Amino acid sequence: MTRCVALIAHDQKKDDMADFADRHQARLSGWRIVATGTTGGRIQTACRSLEVTPLKSGPLGGDQQIGAMIATGEIDMLIFFVDPLTSMPHDVDVKALMRLATVYDIPMALNRATAEILMITHAN
Numbered sequence: 001m002t003r004c005v006a007l008i009a010h011d012q013k014k015d016d017m018a019d020f021a022d023r024h025q026a027r028l029s030g031w032r033i034v035a036t037g038t039t040g041g042r043i044q045t046a047c048r049s050l051e052v053t054p055l056k057s058g059p060l061g062g063d064q065q066i067g068a069m070i071a072t073g074e075i076d077m078l079i080f081f082v083d084p085l086t087s088m089p090h091d092v093d094v095k096a097l098m099r100l101a102t103v104y105d106i107p108m109a110l111n112r113a114t115a116e117i118l119m120i121t122h123a124n
């Protein structure tokens with residue numbers, strides 16, 4: 001079965017995520033991709049060849065949707081470019097998502113350096 005990766009980026013990290021997805025298009029093409037709403041739109045624009053399933057925007061429940069998918073075994077890897085310098089109204093949702101990724105022991109990258117390693121170790 002095709003493995004599924006969840007891609008998420010906070011606003012200050014969206015350029016970085018678009019660039020990351022673009023550089024790893026070949027690797028990511030072997031995965032089913034889900035993303036929070038705005039992030040998904042940015043990736044889709046940057047990487048026309050990738051098929052991205054956009055969920056709700058993060059502040060409107062997208063992080064929770066991905067958390068629920070982790071709990072039901074639908075997500076195999078989480079790449080989440082977090083902005084640690086901006087406070088967010090949905091911070092509790094972000095924490096809950098990270099908690100579930102930890103509970104279910106999903107490979108989880110919260111910054112680009114780690115995401116690059118996951119691409120090499122898990123996405124080939």
Ligand SMILES: O=C(CO)COP(=O)(O)O
Pocket residue numbers: 008009010011035036037038039040056057058059062063090094
């Ligand atoms: O806020 C987010 C994750 O917490 C990301 O949501 P968007 O991709 O919709 O901006």
